Amino acid sequence: MDTCPICNTYEMKRKYTFLACSHCGFMKTRELPLDSPGSAVYTPHYFRSWGMEAEDNPSVEKMKRKTARFLLKKIEDLTPKGPLLDVGCAFGHFLQEANDRGWDVYGVEISAFAANLARKKWGEKIIHDSFLAAALPEKFFHVVIMSDVIEHFPDPRPVLEKTKKIISPKGTVVIVTPNTKSLSALLMGRRWPHFNPKEHLIYFNPETMKKALENNDFELLKLGPSPKWMNLNYLNSQFTVYRHPLFTPIINFLVRIAPQPLREIDVPLLMGDLLAIARKKDT
Template sequence: MSELLRGAPRAEDALAEVARCLLCGSEESELRFEEPPFRVVRCKSCALVWVTPRRDPSRLVEIYQTAYWHSDAAKDFGYTDYQRDASLYRRTYLRRYSAIARHCKTPGEVLDVGCAAGFFLSVMKEKGWRTQGVEVSGYIAEFGRKNYGLDVIVGTLDEAAPVLGDRRFDLITFWDVVEHLPDPIAVLRRAASFLRPGGKLLLETQNVRSLFARVLGQRWQHYKHHEHLYHFDPRTVRELCRQAGLRVIENRARLGGKYVSLGFVRERAGRVHPLLSTLLFPLKLVERSPLYVNLFDEMIVVCEKA
């Protein structure tokens, strides 16, 4: 198998049903839609949305290896060429820095969980923060080490915990991570234990009740069933945090926009309707030009220990 295909999901991968709601334990759920073998269901009691069936938790990290960062079907899985878009990601995080500056008056120590290529941490380093990354993909972690001189522990947060030891952080971030975790309560609870008194935990995740998500229905770009296991909304994300021992102090969509290339717009528009992608074909000529897009379907949630 080519190295670039390592970790790509295959049709024969074993999947297991998830019948019970993570947040309230209810087994009463209703079907929102189906894309075999996957079903997107919503808890009748607390409205949490999740995907079933899914990979065994122990085998989930496999899908974040090389293929995830060089996907040939990014609208369903992973990224087309994650490192190539470094300048777009860094520009996005520079803009989002204002969300952090509101809560952290002076630079301190930051831990980024699921730091990927280290784009966010590279920005934080420039702002004067001391940085630490944790990332399950050794392949993408290496990029951050080489290009930005970052310290990245390869593994899950649980695996990184003994290495982190008694270090404590002023800020812990999860950018587009919690929706990928089979047990986000446990991971956030563990993360909270690494906060200094007064420290903040920031997470970003997609809002399944946003206008954009409701209008697009099952064509919403965040339905990527191999990787996005949960879809939160302002209420369920607050409950998630509460169960992890965190209190939400702010939840805003305003800074949830991102810089994207016009090529990306064309590729994602194809998911809404194949014809759109064809109509937008002229964008191919300028597809590396950056564009700031905010669909107000992301939440940037800032918490502190309850």
């Protein structure tokens, strides 16, 4: 029998091609891999959806840094600057923005391709490993950020347990992940683009995120939608790799008719993600 890892109710029922907890709504793919995310998935091909198969791309960096700036402003209202760890740091765009704002930045990245590119800039401050296996100092980081990461793990519990260990007293964890109760999820049902059972193994909603954090002695400080800055070229790369019956043709069409400068204008979009910021309780 499948146990819900959030509320421990023993009822996970079929929903689309997933399992959903009938008590709290937490969802997971039906056949989870036993291990943490396998690095085999995160090859250069994975980053093709970013338009970055070969090397860094200045237009992607500019765009990703706008989203980073939004998140960092929220974090800086709640946490004094100090060591910051980006879990799944990819090419280090978030780290670059954080560094420029005065944070002491570190990254963990499972993809050898992305980690090697990030290391050119940040050297030993980038650990090429899975988060669960990585050797990290305890009670050290003022902030641990996981943006578009936790949904790639088969079970959130060891991820949050490890986060709790490495965060400094009163440090904060920042999580951005698809929200199954977002407007886009409710409108699109099984066709929601975030439903991608090979890569996204678990799915939260605001209530299950709050519960998962509280289960690990975190106090929720902020919970809300998380915009991402995107441009047409990037959306086109995304929807070419992750084909969607409605969006792929629309975006392909817009890219064909829009002049290049228009295709590179970054706009904040709500893509159905939630943002949770939580502080470690005194324990």
